[in-house]
Amino acid sequence: MDKETLEVDQWFEGLAKGNPLALDRQICFPVYVAGNSLVRAYRPLLSEIGLTYPQYLVMLILWSEEAPLSVGTIGSHLMLDSGTLTPLLKRMESAGIVERRRDQADERRVLIGLTAKGRALRKDAESIPGKLIGCSGMSPTDLHDLHQAVITLRRLFLNDAPPATAAEEEALSE
Amino acid sequence: MDKETLEVDQWFEGLAKGNPLALDRQICFPVYVAGNSLVRAYRPLLSEIGLTYPQYLVMLILWSEEAPLSVGTIGSHLMLDSGTLTPLLKRMESAGIVERRRDQADERRVLIGLTAKGRALRKDAESIPGKLIGCSGMSPTDLHDLHQAVITLRRLFLNDAPPATAAEEEALSE
């Protein structure tokens, strides 16, 4: 067993010790707070263009991919189900930025496409990522650290593996 | 300028290049997904003891700290306001696990205390952290990586220095 693995094992052993119910011992709590904080940070910027954060995510997909896309396809990207997406997409439809129509090839599906207004909105959205970084008050170093942390989250929660290092390959094969 | 700083600066320069509106370029999106995933993972475990995830967080605070605590104090720990907490605490009150009463010393405040039932619930909650790790299907290595990522999130979103690990606590008390 190599030194790295030993260190992880020692850390893992320590997990159950002490008071596992202390708030500052919770692994998930900072993730929960970060999730709330992020939506809060986007809100004032997105409200200027009439979007909520999950609506913005839908638009990112429609702008980047071959729209129209089915509700299910959008949901699999965002890890959201029709119970969340259907009312959200209806609000976006009544705002005039997306179209909803049954797929002729499979009447179970509903295809979501962009309207002219929805396509035009992209121009207004282009400044959002830059503005967010400005609003966040984070230094380039903070952002870099956040990005590194996010690569981990992406691997663990989105099964979106970055190219594995030799060390990780080693660990997997054992 | 040292090598580390130069690397961060180069990464920061690259941020604006390409398509900043691509979903897989979003720094915040994995945090959003992780937040949703975490609440989803806790739900079946917590429903066994009649709690939601934010209610569980309130209980963690009340179990660890000198209860009773004001709504505002709880809110500052969880970064939630009275608009979220008041109805949540009322539901917990009607479930019989907390008490709500005006602070005699300052009638603006409402103090939240544990009932006997609320204190007893702690025993049932003790197995939750361990069970969650089991349910998550994460390896010790995954958990360690997550923990490292979370230390960053805690610093950035909770302005919090990393707390001592259980192993370190152990060492200190000896």
Added chain:
DNA sequence: CAATATTATATTGCGCACAATTTGATTGTT
């Protein structure tokens, strides 16, 4: 081809999360 199973979306109901506002208590100022 009919019966059954599966799939995609919609609906219902509940509990957050939060902006905006209100109500009532306390503090600060003159």
Added chain:
DNA sequence: AACAATCAAATTGTGCGCAATATAATATTG
């Protein structure tokens, strides 16, 4: 003491996020 300013919690209204269920279309099976 009077009055404005501040503060703590509650209230109102909107939009998720999701479990459970319903509805309807497609696929599968006998």
